[in-house]
Amino acid sequence: MNTSQLCPKxxxxxxxxxxxxxxxxxxxxxxxxxxFCTIESSIGISGRLLSDRLKHLENEGVVKREVxxxxxIRIEYSLTEKGKxxxxxxxxxxxxxxxWIDSEDTLED
Amino acid sequence: MNTSQLCPKxxxxxxxxxxxxxxxxxxxxxxxxxxFCTIESSIGISGRLLSDRLKHLENEGVVKREVxxxxxIRIEYSLTEKGKxxxxxxxxxxxxxxxWIDSEDTLED
DNA sequence: GTAACTTAATTACTTTTCGTAAGTAAGTGT
DNA sequence: ACACTTACTTACGAAAAGTAATTAAGTTAC
Numbered sequence: 001m002n003t004s005q006l007c008p009k010x011x012x013x014x015x016x017x018x019x020x021x022x023x024x025x026x027x028x029x030x031x032x033x034x035x036f037c038t039i040e041s042s043i044g045i046s047g048r049l050l051s052d053r054l055k056h057l058e059n060e061g062v063v064k065r066e067v068x069x070x071x072x073i074r075i076e077y078s079l080t081e082k083g084k085x086x087x088x089x090x091x092x093x094x095x096x097x098x099x100w101i102d103s104e105d106t107l108e109d
Numbered sequence: 110m111n112t113s114q115l116c117p118k119x120x121x122x123x124x125x126x127x128x129x130x131x132x133x134x135x136x137x138x139x140x141x142x143x144x145f146c147t148i149e150s151s152i153g154i155s156g157r158l159l160s161d162r163l164k165h166l167e168n169e170g171v172v173k174r175e176v177x178x179x180x181x182i183r184i185e186y187s188l189t190e191k192g193k194x195x196x197x198x199x200x201x202x203x204x205x206x207x208x209w210i211d212s213e214d215t216l217e218d
Numbered sequence: 219g220t221a222a223c224t225t226a227a228t229t230a231c232t233t234t235t236c237g238t239a240a241g242t243a244a245g246t247g248t
Numbered sequence: 249a250c251a252c253t254t255a256c257t258t259a260c261g262a263a264a265a266g267t268a269a270t271t272a273a274g275t276t277a278c
Contacts, residue, residue, distance in 0.1 A: 005150075005151050006133065006136070006137075006151070006152060007203075007206070008212070008215035009206040009207060009210040009212065009215060010136070010202065010203055010206045011133070011215065012206065012210050012214065012215045013202055013205055013206035013209075013210055014132045014133055014136070014202065014206075017126065017127065017132065017202070018126065018127050018128065018129055018130075018131065018132050018133075019127065019129075020127055020128075020235090020236080021127075022127065023123045023126065023127050024115065024120070024123055024127075027115070027119070027123070028115075035254080035255090036254070036255055036256080037253085037254060037255075040255095041114075042114050042115070043115060046236085046237060046238070046239095047255075047256065047257090048236085048237075048238085048239095048256090048257080048258090049235095049236070049237075050255095050256095051255075051256060051257075061209075071245085071246090072244095072245065072246065072253085072254080073244080073245075073254085073255095074254095075254080075255070082209045085205060085208065085209065086205060088201050088204075089198060089201040089202055089205060092197050092198040092201050093119065093122055093123065093126070093198055094116075094119055095197075096122055096194060096195060096198060097116070097118040097119045097121065097122035097123075098118060099194065100122075100170075100191045100194065101118040101121050101122055103117070103118065105121065106117035106118060106120065106121045129264090129265075130265095144225080144226090145225070145226050145227080146224085146225060146226075149226095155265085155266065155267070155268090156226075156227065156228090157227085157228080157229090157265085157266075157267085157268095158264095158265070158266080159226095159227095160226075160227055160228075161265095181224085181225080181274065181275065182225085182226095182273080182274070183225095184225080184226070
C-alpha cells in the first residue's frame with residue numbers, strides 16, 4: 001500500500017529518473033540526436049535494456065524516435081522539449097558529482 | 110563489459126540517484142532530521158528496503174545516523190553536507206515535474 | 219509482573235527486473 | 249553467396265524488489 005504524502009507529480013518524475021539507465025540515456029541524448037548503437041556503446045547498456053528504456057521514454061514523451069528512409073535506413077533518437085528541459089537538472093548533478101564524488105570512489109569498469 | 114565514455118564521477122552520482130527509493134529518501138530528509146518510521150510512512154517504502162537504502166546512503170556519506178540515548182531511545186537520520194548539497198537538484202526536479210507531468214499521468218496509489 | 223505496544227530493524231519467501239548471450243529481419247559491401 | 253551492420257527480440261539464470269512475519273529492546277497500561 002502506498003500511503004505517500006509527497007507531491008504525486010514529483011513522485012512520478014522521480015520514478016522516471018530513478019529507473020536504472022534512464023538518466024544516463026537522457027544525459028547522453030542531451031548532446032544531440034543519436035542512433036541506437038551510439039547510445040548503446042557510449043553508456044554501456046545492453047541492447048535489450050536500451051530498447052526497453054527508449055520505448056518507455058517515448059511513452060513518457062521525453063524521447064522522440066525518427067526513421068529516416070535513406071539508404072542505408074537511419075533511425076535516430078532525440079529529446080523532446082520535455083526531455084531537453086531536464087538539462088538544468090543534469091547540470092546540477094554534474095556539479096554535485098564534481099564537488100563530492102571522490103575519484104577513488106567511482107564505479108569499477 | 111562497461112565500455113562507457115562518460116565522466117566516471119557523473120556516472121557514480123547517477124548510480125546513487127537512480128536506485129529505486131534513494132531519491133525520495135533524500136528528498137524527504139531535506140525537510141530535516143527524521144526517524145526511521147517517519148520516513149517509512151511518508152514515502153511509502155517498506156522497512157526492509159528503507160533499512161537497506163539508509164545503510165547504503167550512510168556508506169556514500171550522504172546520510173548520517175545518530176542515536177540519542179534518551180528514554181525512549183531515539184534514532185535520527187539526517188543529511189550530511191554532501192546530502193544537503195543535492196537540494197538544488199531536487200528543486201530542479203520539482204520544477205520539471207510541475208511543468209511537464211500531467212496530473213492524469215501520475216502513479217496510482 | 220505480564221501483556222500489549224512501539225521502534226528499528228532482520229529473515230524468509232515470492233515476484234519482478236536485470237544482464238548476458240543468442241537469434242532475427244532488413245539491408246550493405248565485396 | 250557470404251560476411252557484416254543495425255535495431256531489435258527472445259530465452260534464461262541471477263540479482264533486486266516487494267510482502268509479510270519475526271526479533272530485540274524498551275514503554276506503557278493494568
